[in-house]
Amino acid sequence: MSIAAYIKVIGRGKDGARPLDAEQSADLLGQILDAQVTDLEVGAFCLAMRIKGETASELHGFVRATHSRCLPLEEASQVAIKGGKGIVLLPSYNGARKLPNLTALLASSLAQRGVNVLVHGPAKDPTRVTTAEVFEQARLPQVSSDHELARAWKAGQPAFMDIADLCAPLAKLLAVRWTIGLRNPGHTVAKLLNPFDAHAAQGVCCVQVVNHTHPEYAHSLTDYLQLAQTHALLMRGTEGEPVADARRQPRFDVFLNGQRHAGLSRAPEEGVLVELPDLPDGNGAAGTAAYLTDVMRGSKPLPASIAAQADCLVESLNTFAAPEAVA
Template structure:
């Protein structure tokens, strides 16, 4: 493939760029995932997409390329598997993503966690998961066995999708995130048997992801994440939308007002304190914040739908 014509289309800035159609987007992202794009052209494509943002057809094309390369994890009959991406880690607040996973597993819902961590200023979610005895497995087959045995499995992205992992690693060289970070939220290792949890940071992405999830189909929850992670802000409930085969509805409206600290929820982003807090909530010694409890209940119901 020659990349100059593509860069010419998408590289004209936020106002002058023209989006790719779905077929062209699928082809170029496939080459990006397969490591076929030379470094110079790859950097140009990454920055052009970042500046102009991804159009709806581009996202669908990128997703098709991603689906074609995503190993599938076996899910037993029964509830769908909730898929929790983790790509940020704790910064100031305790990371309650593992709490969501453990509460769902307690309800009999399988949970697959996938992610990558390369932020020196944040606490690694994989260190937190390890403190709770949740460890990454070697491949998709092992993940299926873990789901069958204990209802929770964890895969690092370099194991699940090495091509996407390489694209995410470009942030360390280029200084900014790119389209690959958006697509990492949409990885579906259990197609047809999943409930994806899609957490976004910027408000404009809520609308973009809404349209994408309606077009892409399947089951999903969309919410504004907490410090980039896939759990509802315990201090103020975000709007939580659920998607079932292209139909969207608001499961929980956003709470109004600010997000003051909670007396029962200390800021403890460190691994030991964060893990101890999650254990206390699981054992009933500390209350589970209402937004997290509502998120878990909604996901459990969606997994049964």
């Protein structure tokens, strides 16, 4: 089935393009994820959306289409429900370029507090140090199935799942980047993905970290979170990773049911830095994993900004679990 009619709407340039509604967007991305279109059409979609930019309604449709094609996580959901501690989702799609990638450290800190943590993203990136590589070096669970994720959570450990296992069609769309040289809407969708959305009615308590690299994206992501009535912590990531900069705490905006919760949100750290945390030399996976182990054993302190983020997420889960507090 051709998506030419959709491309005609979104592909008229920055000024001439028009937005799609949520239903059209879900149909469009659904056809792409189901490989019902040609490679040429996929390339046209990626370039058109790159120029136009996504609206909140389009993102809502894209995310809905992707959720329905994710790996079912029924067993892991039941572990979270029975444990009563809730779930934190950490989308890890950028990796480390200059700084150490401390997403695994945040995940481990949350797991130590009793939270079920799922990190998802690519296993490898030819230009960055991925969280998967840090997990491997730290001997933390890398899972590929619902059962393996449930087993890791029962053991009180965080888990990493390759996006190719969590949502193979989305992984294929993400890989288009290496052909055309540009990111596409799939990268934004990946950072908004919540594979537990289908289990919300069963009582799954889940908060996802949604991070951005440029301040202007905070506005469009806020619009999406409000429209989708999402439970999330919105923040500027560290090199695009969903973890607070170890040197200075960024702003944390907490959304419950799509509404910003002033009591849970936190202002950014201001002023001149007077002391830098004890961080690993370089950004290699092995050194980062060794540092993570030292922090978890207590021989090195957890950076204050990451501790604040973990506190914020736990408080958000606790508030989310109390409906009268959210209301």
